[in-house]
Amino acid sequence: MQLDLDDEEAAALLGELNNIIENDRYPLSARIRVLRGIRAKFGPMALDTATARQASDTGRARPEAPAALRSATKVNLVDVSEANGRSS
Numbered sequence: 001m002q003l004d005l006d007d008e009e010a011a012a013l014l015g016e017l018n019n020i021i022e023n024d025r026y027p028l029s030a031r032i033r034v035l036r037g038i039r040a041k042f043g044p045m046a047l048d049t050a051t052a053r054q055a056s057d058t059g060r061a062r063p064e065a066p067a068a069l070r071s072a073t074k075v076n077l078v079d080v081s082e083a084n085g086r087s088s
Contacts, residue, residue: 014042 005013017039024032039046 010042010045014039014046 017035021032021035
């Protein structure tokens with residue numbers, strides 16, 4: 001099956017694929033693997049869009065988790081290690 005898409009339609013479809021793939025809760029799921037395969041069929045256009053997205057993302061600061069959350073996570077990891085008989 002071939003779709004007859006103009007450049008604007010292809011870019012819109014590719015953008016939606018990228019959003020779904022990048023924001024999915026389970027990035028290794030079978031559904032996301034299928035979508036990555038579809039995105040790969042866009043060829044050089046997929047690479048151009050991904051490169052442009054990465055370039056725009058590098059200018060944004062990622063929000064940092066609150067200190068209380070970071071320390072709670074650290075404590076939980078230590079607790080799990082101690083429960084398994086391992087010392088840190």
